[in-house]
């Protein structure tokens with residue numbers, strides 16, 4: 001179901017404190033690790049959105065117990081994974097890439113499918129890797145079927161992970177439960193979104209798993225138990241960026257409470273990125289605060305490590321004072337939609353000047369006009385449209401419902417933020 005939304009325009013600086021829900025990436029890793037653990041786990045402040053409830057439903061279908069705690073937490077009781085089961089991945093990369101390596105441990109058949117666009121997202125690399133590690137898989141992309149044998153030999157595999165870091169993360173998350181553990185080597189163009197692999201290795205270590213990542217482009221997970229534990233989920237720093245952008249484009253001030261002092265989330269790079277656009281950024285006991293400048297500076301930026309920030313950066317760039325070059329994100333053509341093509345098309349539709357390059361965009365600011373901003377079912381395209389709509393009257397986002405992928409109530413949060421000034 002799609003839902004057109006008139007993006008609110010503000011006639012003054014936005015001033016607000018905006019608590020943001022938990023990290024999608026941490027929540028879905030914690031769920032998988034909790035499902036594979038040797039005892040119960042609790043996830044405190046998990047994200048409850050489409051991507052994470054799909055993960056919970058899938059684990060439930062495989063026999064894992066996930067119950068609601070009294071305070072919004074999730075209580076996970078592991079169980080030997082079993083089919084037959086059907087897994088709906090929606091459009092979630094973390095479900096389609098993190099769950100098959102776990103489901104390969106199940107007894108019985110597990111069928112995976114997802115949204116129409118999910119069927120186009122790259123999967124062959126991880127399915128071939130699972131075959132090389134001993135799994136029996138029919139298919140090259142969604143939909144596909146895993147014939148689980150109750151365990152997996154594991155061992156060494158070489159893959160080209162240049163299309164997604166999630167291929168590496170997915171194999172590592174379940175690797176401790178394979179008989180020989182797993183060694184993943186990458187050969188090819190650079191792996192994108194490397195902080196997300198650090199998030200994986202760091203969470204594995206928190207669960208007591210032995211990981212060796214001392215060699216670039218190679219990761220070793222020793223076989224052994226995964227500990228059940230208490231997981232505390234940080235706020236989603238990438239989802240914080242549209243709200244921080246509201247301060248940036250209106251010369252206002254937005255604070256995100258609970259911003260961690262250190263993090264493996266690539267959204268942590270938002271601090272430096274907003275500074276480069278000319279914003280003042282401070283971190284104190286209230287959280288992270290961005291103050292918008294009179295005019296945003298255009299910049300030349302490589303977003304390979306934090307590629308999921310590209311839609312926010314592109315929206316800021318379209319409203320800046322000088323041209324911006326975004327580099328290093330060729331692989332985001334395989335995200336929820338082809339984000340390079342989508343951003344260029346939508347900025348240009350509103351009268352802007354955005355040109356696609358092989359690995360990014362060149363955006364030259366021009367006065368923008370209202371019109372329909374298409375989201376392509378992509379939550380971050382939708383929030384990019386909301387940012388532009390703040391200062392360009394008459395922008396309507398065609399599918400604001402897509403934001404439920406990782407934010408339960410984006411329109412409500414946006415309205416509360418605007419009402420606070």
Ligand SMILES: O=C(O)C1=C[C@@H](OP(=O)(O)O)[C@@H](O)[C@H](O)C1
Pocket residue numbers: 024025026093094163164165166169192193196197307308331
């Ligand atoms: O592991 C994760 O949680 C993610 C890894 C990244 O994927 P890519 O490596 O495909 O960019 C990121 O863009 C995505 O939003 C979440």
Ligand SMILES: C=C(OP(=O)(O)O)C(=O)O
Pocket residue numbers: 091092093094308335336380406
């Ligand atoms: C690329 C993204 O999501 P996914 O986890 O579905 O890959 C994203 O959230 O920007």
